[in-house]
Amino acid sequence: MHAIVIREPGDADVLEWEPVPDPAPKPGEVLIDVVASAVNRADVMQRRGLYPPPDGAPPYPGLEVSGRVAELGPEVTGLRVGDEVCALLNGGGYAERVAVPASQVLPVPRGVDVVDAAGLPEVACTVWSNVFMLGGLRAGETLLVHGGGSGIGTFAIQLAKARGARVVTTVGSAEKAARCRELGADVTVNYREDDFVRHGPYDVILDLIGAKYLARNVDALAVGGRLMVIGLQGGARAELDIGKLLGKRALVHGTTLRARPLEEKAEIVADVLENVWPLLESGAVRTVVDRRIPMRDASTAHRLLEDSGHVGKILLTV
Incomplete structure (x- = not known):
């Protein structure tokens, strides 16, 4: 697969779209074919060398994705290959595939486009x-x-x-x-x-x-x-x-979200599914997307975020 690699800490030009090893789901994890990711301030901090990913997380930036379930790791229940999902990540979202704990995976809300759903989990x-x-x-x-x-x-x-x-x-x-x-x-x-x-x-x-x-x-x-x-x-x-x-x-x-233990993230995700997802499906709350940019052009997206001229989320599409 391809992913956005940070050659070295620096400005947006250090982001490069390169071939990298494919991930494999561990027990309790789901492999997702990524349709889109979203740009967050934490990604910019990671690019600058100020916010390294937690131990065990992929080295690529990206704290949320949407896509389709490609493979289930051992001990995963409640999901099927082909399901449209979005997920909260420890990292690795700027890639064509990512493995994520099943407890951090959410269904794409009814009525929400699968690409736009990439901007939901983190916020x-x-x-x-x-x-x-x-x-x-x-x-x-x-x-x-x-x-x-x-x-x-x-x-x-x-x-x-x-x-x-x-x-x-x-x-x-x-x-x-x-x-x-x-x-x-x-x-x-x-x-x-x-x-x-x-x-x-x-x-x-x-x-x-x-x-x-x-x-x-x-x-x-x-x-x-x-x-x-x-x-x-x-x-x-x-x-x-x-x-x-x-x-x-x-x-x-x-408080930060990225470094929280798996159990705490699972509790938050479950609470969001119960309390926030119905508001998205009813239309009371909606995704606000500023623009979509091809993932290979992540450097452009980072510059836009740093200029602060956007409203809502900047998405990266595969």
Whole structure:
């Protein structure tokens, strides 16, 4: 098969489409013929040498795919060869085939195109696990989503609205603000012109930025608020005012998805299937795809992601 190989850490030009050994499913795994993958910030960090894959994961980037089951490893039940599926990965999605634990495989939701389904597993599992399983967002509460035009942002807006929350989101342009309002955002805040703190307080904040926003995020939290930090685009180190945090009886929770144990990922995937998939199949939540790019041109897709002009997911098609 072919896969995108990272020759050495660097800019997008280090990504190359090369022949590599075919994977084989181990016990409990499924082999998928990949139809599409999706580009995530973690892939860019891996390309730069800042986010190596976990032990045992394929060396190629890619945290999610869609496709068809090609082979079942020993001890796998509930799936059949030919099933259209999408899957959450530890890595290896930028390839023509990938082996993945069966517990991280989801059926393509009814009514969703199999290619577009490639952009679902990472965002659905990230948003559901952080905003709802850990953050405990409830109907009637207010969610602040940083980066509303991103894949995570577009999905979080829709899912929170579908479950009865009020949603505020930060954006970098009038175009993205309009798109986010179309998806259900009640308030959009252009971070180049306005301060999100004054539109609070917020019961839950989903933050991709990290250090740069930490102090203002804490300022913006409601009493009993929950700050879920899932990214470091604005740096990794900042001072935390613990007195303010105590006064608000608030929570700051930092989390990643890729390195979680198999059992935790299986629990998240099962929860997503039960709670999120019905909303996709009913049309209450939909996939937002910015564009499709051939996988062999992954370097182009990475440049687009780094330019931050997209809305939703950038997909790589085989």
